[in-house]
Structures are given as structure tokens and as C-alpha cells.
Amino acid sequence: MGEATESAKQEGEIKFGNGEGASLDTVKKAPEETQQQFHSVSTKGDSLKMVGAEVLSCKSKDDLKTNLPKAIVVKKNLKKDVEILYESFKNFEKTHDNPEEVKEFKQACNTVIRAAQKSHSAIKDKVYTIYDKNK
DSSP states (O other), X not given: OOOOOHHHHHIIIIIOOOGGGOOHHHHHTSOXXXXXXXXXXXXXXXXXXXXHHHHHTOOSHHHHHHHXXXXXXXXXXXXXXXXXXXXXHHHHHHHOSOHHHHHHHHHHHHHHHHHHHHHHHHHHHHHHHHTTOOO
16 A cells, blocks of 8 residues: 555646546546546545545554455556546647646546545555554
């Protein structure tokens, strides 16, 4: 869980950001495949937040061993989806003729990805706390 990939961090923080900040109209302007990737990332980000809440409620290593595997699976699947979304976004950016719509969609992606990163960081901090390790 602690192995956040550099490319995902860089792409997530610099290139992209739940749908809280994204209007559905903005997302609908993207191609269907790109919209699907966006929604997949958003859904998995929400899932990471939910399983993260279970991890954050852990009080012992045994509790952590029970709840952490779900979070790891969701995080790995989310990482793959973020990479696919990034590629879809790059294609959308190249082919779309309205730079303002591209910028709005990019901000929507950033919002989604940052929310997932926040959940991941909280989970990682909890694991370090329970195992009494330094970051």
C-alpha cells in the first residue's frame, strides 16, 4: 500500500483532479470512452474512501490484516484506471477544439484523482501508525 508510483503521483498531482468539483456537463463533453474512464476512476475513488474508512477504524495489526487487503486491491485497480484515463484525456486534448472545455475536464479529473490520493494517504498514515514506522 505504501508504494505509490511516481508516475501516478506526478500525473495525478500535475496533470489531473470526485465529481464534487466536476459538473456533469463538463464530463459529457468528452468522448464516451473517456467519460467511462472518468466515472470508473470516480467510482473506485469512492470505493477507496469506503474501504479506507474501515482501515482507519483499525486499532490493531490483526484488524489491519483483515481490512487492508481490500484497500490494496481497490488502490491497484484505481491506479490502472488513472493511467487509462490519462491516456484518454491526452487523446481528447489533441482532438477537441475547445480549449476551455478541455481545461474544465482536466480540472474534473484532477478533483477525482486528488480525492483518491487523499484517501490513499490517510490509509498509508494509519498503516505506519499501527506498525509504528516512520514515513
